[in-house]
Amino acid sequence: MTQTLRLPAPLLAARNIVTFLLRQPTSAFGVIVLAALILTALFAPLIAPHDPYVQNLNNVLQPPGNGHPFGTDELGRDIFSRLVWGARITLTIIFLVTIVVGPIGMIVGTVSGYFGGKVDMVMMRVTDIFLSFPSLILSLAFVAALGPSLNNAIIAIGLTAWPPIARLARAETMTFRNADYIAAARLQGTSPLRIIVKSIMPMCLPSVVIRLTLNMATVILTAAGLGFLGLGAQPPLPEWGAMIATGRRYMIDSWWLVTFPGLSILCVSLAFNLLGDGLRDALDPKQMNRR
Amino acid sequence: MPDRRPRLRGILGQITTIAVTLLGLLLLTFIIGRMMPADPVRAMVGEDATRETYEQVFRQLGLDRPLWEQFLRYLGDVLSGDFGNSIRTGKPVIEDILHVMPATMELATFAILIGAGLGIPLGVTAAVNKDRWPDHLVRVFSLFGHSMPIFWTGMIALIVFYAALGWVGGSGRMSQFYIGMVPDRTGFLLIDSAIAGQWDVFRSAVNHLILPASLLGYSSSAYITRMTRSFMLDQLGQEYMTTARVKGLSRGQTIWRHAFGNIRVQLVTIVALAYGSLLEGAVLIETVFAWPGFGQYLTNNLIIGDMNAVMTCVLIVGVIFIGLNLLSDILYRLFDPRTK
């Protein structure tokens, strides 16, 4: 009974939020680009006209047109097909970073906020240390330590992206740590672990999800930056940042090698920023009523 | 007399916090250094060294001791100003870093001037015209700056403004032709060339600086714009703004003298923090523009795995960040009468 009654409410809210986002041109752009990204990644084999890895040395550095809408690269590979397959890498990065950062930030934040005192002090000190670096520099250092590869880049980004989430989860936890229903659970002898997992974490979830969306633009730019510096995805993987790095040598004569991968990165990161901006408005009740 | 004790305790607390953060920072760089795959001993002794030499150096570096002892030793070295030698050049890394720092600071200083010069007026404009078209325009413009992969924008800008139009200089800090013509006094090329009276070099340096600095500035203006807008909105809704209008001041005067006057302190702290995050953009933009600064030094050493250099670079970035945070805090306390 409770299950059937409860389920539609969040779904309804989600639908309302999407409707709201689609009504404004800026956030609608975000929704559409991200939908396109997901579809492209899912149906990459159907969309891409060529194999992203097959070289054709008779057809190198061809300008756009002639069966290659975005031209070919220095090894004769079709750039459009590589971009399409690259969408899968971008999506993988987003997905993996989310499942690394979400739980770490959540656990550190809720535990720290729930227990307070010394636990809180120690954990927040650690968070502060991580926050005292720009994220790209710390990721660089981690990748250098772990060795350059796509997986390590994802781990490194994950390791540097959790502190803001932890800060947020902590602040949220502290607002309802002393709520009556938490006190009631404690009086019944519920273990702190159970209270945190069952009562506090679900309450933090919505704002953490929003924050993750907002941070995704930074994650994508950091991943692309690592790829560009040769510390992320390694050739021949069609990662967009790495594609720009290899195209750099030819950029003066063959502009299409760097232009299209860069536009792809720009679109996706802009989409996340616009979406985050719209989400913030969508979840602000004052704004909702006015429109 | 006002009671000074709480204030003193606040300062002491802050000092402890900073000390603990610094210690954590050192621990973090130490762990990163130990995790690096490159073998520092092999790099020092070379591939052909005998087993005996290898082990002797291994012991000399203290690598046979337990990790905590190695950390204490690292701590002691750093506190006495010894950051180790570069494996590649054999020189102390701190000397190398001090040598490349001015190039980055020159770039970052111009970038922050552009970023603040762009971001602050735009933020004020957006706030004053909230929810009207200038606000939307500013929002899109600054989100764009926030979303662009700066290494890519750098390349596109080079293709357009250097290769195609020829308006600016290309890579590096000046044209190849001028390299070595100006004696290295401060490391800041604009200052050095001005002292030497070499105006051709000066012009060339400006030509090469303008593009990377503008791009960095644009990307940092996004954050400055957003913060300025939200600070201004807070002030514009205040009742004292009405008071100023009742006194007979024009709308422009109330906005600039009263509202903007009141956010100046906050803005300084924001700009200080933005200056720190420019280091991040500098790493990428210096690679694109072959700018011989801190960012390029860091990435080069990352790729060849020079442990000491990387550890020290990361440490310096952390210290700069902590320092800027502290500075903005102090500025706030000094200039906002309400904190006294």
Add this chain to the structure above:
Amino acid sequence: MQGPILDVKNLSIRYHGASADAVRKVSFTLGRERLGIVGESGSGKSTVGRALLRLLPGATITADTLRFEDADLLALSEREMLKVRGRRMSMILQDPKFSLNPIRRVGQQVAETCLRHFPVSRAEARVKTLEMLAAVKIRDPERVHDLYPHEISGGMGQRVMIAMMLLADPDLVIADEPTSALDVTVRLQVLNILDALVRDRGIGLIMISHDLNLVRNFCDRVLIMYAGRVVETLDARDMDAARHPYTRGLLAAQPRIGGSRAPLAVLDRRPEWQEEMAP
């Protein structure tokens, strides 16, 4: 100068996006006297005050006549308005905690009125400011001059506000709930200072308040506003002779020390009062 300071006929104000007028067909005149405007929250009394200074962004003001001395307030350009505000007409705002700029010294803020309207040097402005601070009975003007708003009390803050608004010797001062944010103990003190200055200098005063007792003691004439309309105009002396049921309701709802202990009457509000013409 003879004749009324202010002549208002059929003033209506509508906020943009609102479905009804916030103020509807309000008419009154003001000589060298003290006029009270009384009404409950949302009755439009503060809106009238701000409309006179043309400080209502996002609202449309219409009137048959809106004359301030020799000036038609509706026809003045914004540039001409700047010479009216602060110099000839000013307003005392409600709460000094918010209406003074928190990070400027008190004296600087008072002096700004002087510097804005008279061709004086900073030193001359300072002398005038100190005189004015003394005139509002601030005992140590030199010291208060250099304090920040958070360092002075509410009563002191409101005296600073009065000094700021009377410095240029205007002909009309609007006091918008000047004492409702103050402690009961200093209210009377502040009002007496304002009253004395207004009388001495022959300044017209509009006192906007929800407190009928306060207004009847400090004003010559009272307008009662309800839902954006003036329902009754009375001489303060004749208050007890009020005819309109709303005014009578307001009077009945005033607690009195030593009065009956029965519960106070609840205000009667009838929709037809919104339409009925004022007598």
